[in-house]
Amino acid sequence: MTPMIVAVAEVADGALTRLSTEIATLARTLAGEAGGSAAGLVVDAAPDAAAAQLAAYLPRVVAVASPATGRETWAPHAAAELRRLVDEGATHVILPTTTDGRDVGGMLVALLGWGLLANAEGATWDGDGPVVHASVLGGKAITRSAFAGATGIITVPPGAVAAVEADATGSVEARAGADAPVIPAVSVLERVAEAGAAVSLEEARVVITAGRGIGGPEGFAFADELAELLGGVVGATRAAVDAGWIAYARQIGQTGKIVKPALYVGLGVSGAMQHRVGMQASEAIVAINRDPDAPIAEIADLFVLGDLLEVVPALVSELRARRGA
Amino acid sequence: MRILVLTKPVPDPAAGAERLGPDLRLDRASSPTVVNGNDEYALEAALRLVEAHGGEVVILAMAPANAVETMRKALAMGAHRGILITDPALAGADLPTTIRVLAAAIAAAPEPFDLILAGFDTSDGNGGAVAAGIAVRLGLPLCSAAALIEPDLAAGSVRVRRLSAKGYDVVEAPMPTVLSCTQALGEPRYPSLKGIMAARSREIAVRSLADLPEGLAPADRGWATKVLSAAPPEARAVGRTVTAGPADAAREIADFLADRRLI
Numbered sequence: 219m220t221p222m223i224v225a226v227a228e229v230a231d232g233a234l235t236r237l238s239t240e241i242a243t244l245a246r247t248l249a250g251e252a253g254g255s256a257a258g259l260v261v262d263a264a265p266d267a268a269a270a271q272l273a274a275y276l277p278r279v280v281a282v283a284s285p286a287t288g289r290e291t292w293a294p295h296a297a298a299e300l301r302r303l304v305d306e307g308a309t310h311v312i313l314p315t316t317t318d319g320r321d322v323g324g325m326l327v328a329l330l331g332w333g334l335l336a337n338a339e340g341a342t343w344d345g346d347g348p349v350v351h352a353s354v355l356g357g358k359a360i361t362r363s364a365f366a367g368a369t370g371i372i373t374v375p376p377g378a379v380a381a382v383e384a385d386a387t388g389s390v391e392a393r394a395g396a397d398a399p400v401i402p403a404v405s406v407l408e409r410v411a412e413a414g415a416a417v418s419l420e421e422a423r424v425v426i427t428a429g430r431g432i433g434g435p436e437g438f439a440f441a442d443e444l445a446e447l448l449g450g451v452v453g454a455t456r457a458a459v460d461a462g463w464i465a466y467a468r469q470i471g472q473t474g475k476i477v478k479p480a481l482y483v484g485l486g487v488s489g490a491m492q493h494r495v496g497m498q499a500s501e502a503i504v505a506i507n508r509d510p511d512a513p514i515a516e517i518a519d520l521f522v523l524g525d526l527l528e529v530v531p532a533l534v535s536e537l538r539a540r541r542g543a
Numbered sequence: 544m545r546i547l548v549l550t551k552p553v554p555d556p557a558a559g560a561e562r563l564g565p566d567l568r569l570d571r572a573s574s575p576t577v578v579n580g581n582d583e584y585a586l587e588a589a590l591r592l593v594e595a596h597g598g599e600v601v602i603l604a605m606a607p608a609n610a611v612e613t614m615r616k617a618l619a620m621g622a623h624r625g626i627l628i629t630d631p632a633l634a635g636a637d638l639p640t641t642i643r644v645l646a647a648a649i650a651a652a653p654e655p656f657d658l659i660l661a662g663f664d665t666s667d668g669n670g671g672a673v674a675a676g677i678a679v680r681l682g683l684p685l686c687s688a689a690a691l692i693e694p695d696l697a698a699g700s701v702r703v704r705r706l707s708a709k710g711y712d713v714v715e716a717p718m719p720t721v722l723s724c725t726q727a728l729g730e731p732r733y734p735s736l737k738g739i740m741a742a743r744s745r746e747i748a749v750r751s752l753a754d755l756p757e758g759l760a761p762a763d764r765g766w767a768t769k770v771l772s773a774a775p776p777e778a779r780a781v782g783r784t785v786t787a788g789p790a791d792a793a794r795e796i797a798d799f800l801a802d803r804r805l806i
Contacts, residue, residue, distance in 0.1 A: 230708060230709075291685070291686075291705075291712075291714060293675065293685070293687075294685070297679075315671075316708070317663075317671075317687050317688045317705075317706065317707075320664070320670070320671040320672050320675065320687075321672075321674075321675040321685060321687050322675070323670070323672045323675070324638075324642070324670075324671075324672030324673060324674065324675025324676035324677075324678075324679070325675045325676065325678070325679045327638050327639050327642060327672060327676050328639070328642050328643075328646075328675070328676035328677070328678075328679035328680050329679055331639045331767070332639065332767060333637055333638065333639065333766070333767025333768035334638045334670060334672055334767075334768070335768055336668070336669055336670035336671075336672070337669055337670075349771065353776065354563075354669075354773075355554075355561040355562070355563070355569070355667070356556060356559070356561065356666075357776055358561060358562065358775070358776070359562075359563055359773045359774065359775060359776070360773065360774050360775070360776050361563075361567070361770050361771075361772070361773045362770070362771045362772045362773075363768055363769065363770045363771060364768070364769055364771055365767060365768055365769075366765065366766060366767050366768065366769055367767065370767070370768070373670070373672075400679060401678050401679055401682060401683065401684060401685060402682075402683070402684045402716075402717070403684070404684045404685065404686055404714045404715070404716040404720075405714060405715050405716075406712050406713070406714050407702075407712075407713045407714065407715055408712065408713040409707065409709075409710075409712050409713075410709075410710045410711050410712070410713065411709045411710045412709065412710035412711070418708060424805070448800075448805070448806065456726075459726075460730070466690075466725070466726055466727040467706065467710075469726070472556055472580060472666055473580050473581055473584075473663075473666075473725070473726045474726070480803075480805060481800070481803075481805045490557075491556055491557055491559055492556065492557065495556065495666075502799075502803055502805065503782070504796060504799065504800075506792075510784075515782070515784065517779055517782070518782045519779070519780070519782045519783070519799070520782060520783055520785065520795070520796060520799045521782055521783070521784045521785065522784075522785045522792045522795070522796060523784060523785065523786045524785075524786075524788075524789060524792055525789075528789040529789045529792050529793060529796075531789075532789040532790050532792065532793035533792075533793040533796050533797065535793070536790075536793040536794055536796075536797045537797060537806060540797060540801075540806065541806075
């Protein structure tokens, strides 16, 4: 069976998400190593613009116009389109580790009996199939895993693969949606946008995180100011979320988001295991904390022992001075 | 209402003692075990629903035989009874098998459930795909990433706040339906002394593959995925501690950021 690797794209506000371009790059790279083919899949009520963007990364893009996804949950429809592509010879499916991507992954596993390798930090083709690298057990081990057979599903988190456009733009093949979703569709009655949720925590290059030490909701002004200066997004620990200071959508850690920014700054973050599993893969870690025994000191590249209420304003002045503003 | 909650016993993330065994699978004996964090949010949501509407909460796990101990903790929170699927042939089971077995165990219940709840993902596997797979096996709708669950028993439907990248979607599905549950549903309760006492006499039905339809697990543990090797992550370089006053500390941070071209 000649490998055929399908990258499943997601569309937000009519445009491709950045993670979709990363997945597309991985699919193309793997197909090149395997001597097989790569294709992208866009399923949306209006897929054309995103499909054209995706064609910059892949030789072939299947654009499925699925009006139902405008009023129903997306995953059951996307899984139906993937089943069609599997009937046409797809051997591997690469999905984003978003809620919808995970839903599609679970649906395909149940439909096809294929294995799934979750949260790939990278993958290379080795002989018969992809070898997938992942960080497991809260970062305690890096595993290399493979599929037993010639087929499989991989989920990929943001930032695992760098998006690189292909040398040539691919073709876009427009299709009508399959007749039926793989399970009964669920109606979407309303889509509610919440303030501050627009910028993705997982895709941010700089994350400023507030912990219990920020002192209260008013303390977030410090985090916000620093985030603005450094071009970052504000996250929080579970303690800050549980205290009701900020929305759960901002939580980093075990039961929140996993982030891997170029720079993580922890303000009054102690660094409990629950939190560390969500941020310890950050490239650079700076922490400001009054407690010399805070566990975050063990993983911080720069640990500033001090009162954040004094250090952050000083840092803001310093950054402004260097910028000449 | 009859609600089934998937409660997976997992190594306690707070203990930090998880490790892989010589077979490169999770060594489930190496660490103290707790109910998976996100499953506790599912259980709390289920308990509140039956408190409001009446009914029964049943917990289900596929796990080693000693998982009965961990399941007692979920019963102590208020679940009415449990089902444990345990079988040596399921040790290290892959995702397709896990989904088939759990779905078969749900389908085998003498009375149908109105809601089937799972945690958004588990702290040991992190795949977050089981709920969707079970929905497919059972032919039921799926409402994932639930932050609020409001059933309308008269209409036979459930309205769910489903977390999205931007906020949330309000979705509505006919019951029965499968949901995956997030922390946004609310803090799980601590077991009361009364609950702990009551849990001792609550039934945990222990079942094996022999009690389920044939063909759910591959012969000879022929799993669809295999771990080839495992290694510790690259150690982080030892960091530096700054104890200077605010102005000097701020300069040090700015220098650090400049060195790394972050400003």
